[in-house]
Amino acid sequence: MPDAAAPGTSDTPTVGIAKPSALRGLTRYQTYKRRWLFLLVVSLLNCSNAMLWLSFAPVADKIAHYFQLSMMQINWLSLIYLVISVPFGIVATWILDSFGLRCSTILCAWLNAIGSVIRLFPCIHFMGDYHFLYFMIGQSFCALAQVLVIFSPAKLAALWFPEHQRATANMIATMSNPLGVLLANMGSPALVKKEEDIPLMLGSYVIPAGVACLLSSACIWESVPPTPPSMGAVTSTSEPFVSGMWMLLRNKAYVILALCFGGGIGIFTAFSALLEQILCVKGYSNVSQIQGQKVWIAVVCSLLGFFGFSICPVSFELAVECSYPVGEGTSTGLVFVIGQIEGVIIMILLQALTIWRSGSGPSTCQLQEGTVLDWTNSMLLLAGLSCIYSCIFIIFFHTPYKRLQAEADITYKPHRAEKDEEDGASVQ
Numbered sequence: 001m002p003d004a005a006a007p008g009t010s011d012t013p014t015v016g017i018a019k020p021s022a023l024r025g026l027t028r029y030q031t032y033k034r035r036w037l038f039l040l041v042v043s044l045l046n047c048s049n050a051m052l053w054l055s056f057a058p059v060a061d062k063i064a065h066y067f068q069l070s071m072m073q074i075n076w077l078s079l080i081y082l083v084i085s086v087p088f089g090i091v092a093t094w095i096l097d098s099f100g101l102r103c104s105t106i107l108c109a110w111l112n113a114i115g116s117v118i119r120l121f122p123c124i125h126f127m128g129d130y131h132f133l134y135f136m137i138g139q140s141f142c143a144l145a146q147v148l149v150i151f152s153p154a155k156l157a158a159l160w161f162p163e164h165q166r167a168t169a170n171m172i173a174t175m176s177n178p179l180g181v182l183l184a185n186m187g188s189p190a191l192v193k194k195e196e197d198i199p200l201m202l203g204s205y206v207i208p209a210g211v212a213c214l215l216s217s218a219c220i221w222e223s224v225p226p227t228p229p230s231m232g233a234v235t236s237t238s239e240p241f242v243s244g245m246w247m248l249l250r251n252k253a254y255v256i257l258a259l260c261f262g263g264g265i266g267i268f269t270a271f272s273a274l275l276e277q278i279l280c281v282k283g284y285s286n287v288s289q290i291q292g293q294k295v296w297i298a299v300v301c302s303l304l305g306f307f308g309f310s311i312c313p314v315s316f317e318l319a320v321e322c323s324y325p326v327g328e329g330t331s332t333g334l335v336f337v338i339g340q341i342e343g344v345i346i347m348i349l350l351q352a353l354t355i356w357r358s359g360s361g362p363s364t365c366q367l368q369e370g371t372v373l374d375w376t377n378s379m380l381l382l383a384g385l386s387c388i389y390s391c392i393f394i395i396f397f398h399t400p401y402k403r404l405q406a407e408a409d410i411t412y413k414p415h416r417a418e419k420d421e422e423d424g425a426s427v428q
Helices: 020-025 034-054 057-067 071-099 101-118 131-149 152-160 163-191 195-204 206-219 241-249 252-280 294-309 311-323 328-352 376-396 402-427
Strands: 355-358 371-374
Touching: 034 071, 034 101, 034 131, 034 152, 034 163, 034 206, 057 071, 057 131, 057 163, 057 195, 057 252, 071 101, 071 131, 071 152, 071 241, 071 252, 071 328, 101 131, 101 152, 101 206, 152 163, 152 311, 152 328, 163 195, 163 252, 163 294, 163 311, 195 206, 241 252, 241 328, 252 294, 252 311, 252 328, 252 376, 294 311, 311 328, 311 402, 328 376
Parallel strands: none
Antiparallel strands: 355 371
16 A cells, blocks of 8 residues: 655556646655555565674584584675675676666575575585585575665665665665674574584574565565655666666766775775684784674674664665666666676785684684684784775765756756746746
């Protein structure tokens, strides 16, 4: 059912007193309550997918020891998300803009659920000792799901929500991803008190993925509402995919946004995936309780998350505004793909800059014996990149809000035409 009438979006347009010239430009805008269900499904998918991505990282040493894997193999379980998103990210944006939100959401939900189940295979004894292979296949399915859901918030907000709710809807759906990262960082160490608890942890992450799959398959019936909520929704995806990509690459403001915000995505991705390995060499366990520094670590990580992810929905909205009339899936998708490319490079550089030092230390890493891994150079690189990206964005990024301007122009023209007609009648 449609929501109660809002200013400019009433269920029954007041056309009785409108002039014929105004009627030609009049479009009926209204919203539907089921847009919140759609938002819930996309948010749950985003959260669940992020949990699956980072579920191994907080207990990397225990996972490696339990399944007889190397730390490099464990890192690849997170890195595969970044690697797959580069070639398939462009495909995902094409699917989103060409086949619609419903198709991409349901496909994402099934890939996510299947991947979460495949990750359980190494815990089944008769499945053989192909632990790493099963993990990589499962993570690959989840990675394919990620590129479908990570681009959806801006598209969902544009097609289903009015102007005054777009940023809020985009924020809710986008911030569900870091919420999943938080839940994984808290949940994995809480569930894995000892190595025998690892199957329980892997099984627990199947539940939200399964619920999201059920809801998307049963409750999402259409990609767009019967009537648009705003003029922006009417003109959404007005540019073909290929020409839209070419327009993005020639848009200076968009390129600066993509490189700087994409760099921020890469920094967060690498830091989140490697955090447990960075902390354990300093004597911290998977719940970071030692030497009285737990509070400071919590404060620093909280500040990174608070200030870092608060710009996510804003940046996605900026990507749409500065690239209009390119489709929302294409404009936000390319930003994310660039971010994943930068994330792969940054993650490889961080590991390459580490130094093995002999001698004992406070390390709690189960795989280190008689050596200490020094991450100082890696952390300095991370801090330097954060400063560089921030400065470039602040100094060089300038853009008009093209979508808002287009909506304002279209809204203004019918009223101006009506006024001109009234003026002409009065002269006669």
